[in-house]
Amino acid sequence: MAISEVNRDALVEGEKAPWNSNEMMTIAAARTLKDGMICFVGIGIPSTASILAKATHAPNLVLIYESGTVNTDPKTLPLSIGDPELANRALTVVSMPEIFNYWLQPGRIDVGFLGAAQIDRYANINTTVIGESYEKPKVRLPGAGGATEIAGACKEVIIVLKQTTRTFVSEIDFITSVGFGDGPGAREKNGLIGGGPRYVITDLGILEPDPESKELVLTSIHPGVTLEQIRENTGWDLKVAANLVTTSAPTSSELERVRALVATSSRKKS
Amino acid sequence: MSKFVTLESAISAHLHDGDTVALEGFTHLIPFAAGQEIIRQRKKDLTAIRLTPDLLYDQLIGAGCVKKLVFSWGGNPGVGSLHRFRDAYQNAWPRPLEIEEHTHAGMTNRYLAGASGMPFAVLRGYFGTDLVENTTNIATIDSPFTDEKILAVAAINPDVTIVHAQQADRNGNVMAWGIIGSSREAVFAAKKVIVTVEEIVDSFEPRFNSVIYPEALITSISLAPRGAWPSYASGYYDRDNDAYIAWDEISKERESFTRWLDDEVYGKRVQDLTPVGMGR
Numbered sequence: 290m291a292i293s294e295v296n297r298d299a300l301v302e303g304e305k306a307p308w309n310s311n312e313m314m315t316i317a318a319a320r321t322l323k324d325g326m327i328c329f330v331g332i333g334i335p336s337t338a339s340i341l342a343k344a345t346h347a348p349n350l351v352l353i354y355e356s357g358t359v360n361t362d363p364k365t366l367p368l369s370i371g372d373p374e375l376a377n378r379a380l381t382v383v384s385m386p387e388i389f390n391y392w393l394q395p396g397r398i399d400v401g402f403l404g405a406a407q408i409d410r411y412a413n414i415n416t417t418v419i420g421e422s423y424e425k426p427k428v429r430l431p432g433a434g435g436a437t438e439i440a441g442a443c444k445e446v447i448i449v450l451k452q453t454t455r456t457f458v459s460e461i462d463f464i465t466s467v468g469f470g471d472g473p474g475a476r477e478k479n480g481l482i483g484g485g486p487r488y489v490i491t492d493l494g495i496l497e498p499d500p501e502s503k504e505l506v507l508t509s510i511h512p513g514v515t516l517e518q519i520r521e522n523t524g525w526d527l528k529v530a531a532n533l534v535t536t537s538a539p540t541s542s543e544l545e546r547v548r549a550l551v552a553t554s555s556r557k558k559s
Numbered sequence: 560m561s562k563f564v565t566l567e568s569a570i571s572a573h574l575h576d577g578d579t580v581a582l583e584g585f586t587h588l589i590p591f592a593a594g595q596e597i598i599r600q601r602k603k604d605l606t607a608i609r610l611t612p613d614l615l616y617d618q619l620i621g622a623g624c625v626k627k628l629v630f631s632w633g634g635n636p637g638v639g640s641l642h643r644f645r646d647a648y649q650n651a652w653p654r655p656l657e658i659e660e661h662t663h664a665g666m667t668n669r670y671l672a673g674a675s676g677m678p679f680a681v682l683r684g685y686f687g688t689d690l691v692e693n694t695t696n697i698a699t700i701d702s703p704f705t706d707e708k709i710l711a712v713a714a715i716n717p718d719v720t721i722v723h724a725q726q727a728d729r730n731g732n733v734m735a736w737g738i739i740g741s742s743r744e745a746v747f748a749a750k751k752v753i754v755t756v757e758e759i760v761d762s763f764e765p766r767f768n769s770v771i772y773p774e775a776l777i778t779s780i781s782l783a784p785r786g787a788w789p790s791y792a793s794g795y796y797d798r799d800n801d802a803y804i805a806w807d808e809i810s811k812e813r814e815s816f817t818r819w820l821d822d823e824v825y826g827k828r829v830q831d832l833t834p835v836g837m838g839r
Contacts, residue, residue, distance in 0.1 A: 332636070355663060356585055356740065357585075357738055357740065358738070368638075368803070369798075369800075371585075371586025371637075371790060371791075371798055372637075372800070373798055376737055376738050381768065382738050382767075382768045384739050384740065384741070384743060384744075385739075385740050385741045386668070386741070389682075390671075394682060394683055417660070417690075428645075429633075429644070430634075431633050431640075432632050432633055432660055433660070434631060434662070434663050435662070435663045436662075437684055437690070438663070438664040438683070438684045441687075463689045464687065464688045464689045465688060465690070467686075467687035475687065478687075479686035479687035480683060480707055480708060481686065481687065482683065
């Protein structure tokens with residue numbers, strides 16, 4: 290069955306989508322990137338989405354990775370920011386003080402892409418520990434890396450993560466990177482010069498901060514997903530936009546490109 | 560006295576139990592051969608500094624060399640967790656591990672301060688996060704020129720910084736190229752600098768994004784071909800992604816890790832190692 294035959298804007302309830310949730314997240318994230326943006330990218334879905342956007346509607350997207358690769362144009366999916374593909378195909382490679390102090394800190398980056406283990410209603414994120422105690426965590430996660438300052442200084446931030454009651458929690462165990470803190474004014478109070486989260490893209494839908502309250506509001510629901518399903522997978526009483534829309538289904542061309550890209554991944558797995 | 564010594568002599572002479580040591584190289588030129596020689600010499604009570612502990616410090620931590628880890632991102636890049644780091648931090652195996660945690664920007668600026676001979680560096684960062692309450696060596700200061708609060712991070716001046724580079728010339732100057740990360744700052748910040756290189760050459764050719772560490776900065780240079788494997792050395796060999804994936808299995812259980820340590824580190828001499836195998 291050709292992909293184009295099953296490509297449609299909405300699925301019949303109960304019908305299995307002809308794409309998987311990672312593909313939907315990746316494609317939805319790619320669509321948010323505009324041509325010419327300077328984009329600070331991390332590994333995983335952010336990388337796939339950025340490379341996809343650059344290959345489709347945003348050929349002039351400038352990709353910067355924290356390893357120092359500036360304006361890189363990877364043709365294969367890097368396993369990590371250490372992948373030589375990123376350095377070999379970059380306009381230039383700069384030192385980390387230059388990346389963090391000269392590029393990120395003064396606000397030269399248009400959009401930063403982050404993942405998270407936990408997120409709260411103000412889009413603050415945790416990548417440090419799971420469990421109430423920092424000293425005695427249930428699970429020790431990798432930590433901040435570049436995320437804290439990316440969240441602070443990029444003009445806008447896009448967060449990509451799967452939506453479950455373990456990830457979408459009423460209170461995150463550790464604030465690693467600030468979204469909107471405890472609400473309006475928190476970013477300004479903390480001297481964070483960037484605009485904060487613009488979109489939170491999950492496997493179920495898209496959330497955006499309310500312009501006034503800064504609380505995340507569900508604005509788009511992916512095809513084949515129900516509102517009830519989204520509420521069940523959110524650890525707080527989720528606000529839903531009055532004009533809730535359905536995310537456009539992945540086009541056959543988007544799906545083909547995403548799959549081709551994932552197939553180039555140097556990670557060997559089935 | 561020649562700066563060119565074997566890696567065994569370099570680690571033995573210049574790195575001591577209880578030292579503060581930084582093995583740098585961000586994603587590229589990671590000094591794995593030197594790290595494994597530290598394990599082989601059973602150095603202990605080290606304060607180990609590095610932005611991304613990576614497999615390199617997972618090995619040192621699992622082998623019991625490290626008392627305290629100062630870092631900003633502790634995962635197996637692109638693969639998952641560092642199991643030995645987690646086991647040490649959560650279960651005190653093989654010994655308790657203290658941590659001091661920062662952000663990449665914070666760590667980079669700490670080296671920058673150390674390299675510049677300043678007590679601290681300043682940045683916009685950390686504010687609003689739980690790091691402020693849970694880490695040390697940071698402070699809030701009033702900007703002397705504008706009306707705002709700025710974060711200060713304390714300088715890092717390692718007893719020893721260890722880096723891997725592509726080439727040394729016969730006069731003892733060192734050249735690295737490609738991704739440099741925070742290595743240059745870590746080199747300038749250190750009291751002693753141990754370098755391993757892929758190759759010793761008569762003279763350097765101009766290279767993409769190259770950095771020279773002049774001889775005056777360097778304590779010792781050791782030849783260690785493939786000394787950054789399974790990371791990579793631009794111009795010499797590529798990153799071995801499969802080895803990073805294989806490490807996940809090797810390091811997952813104490814038993815498989817201990818077997819790896821016996822077979823691939825303790826069971827070999829540094830001269831035999833090109834490279835130390837991780838499932839190879």
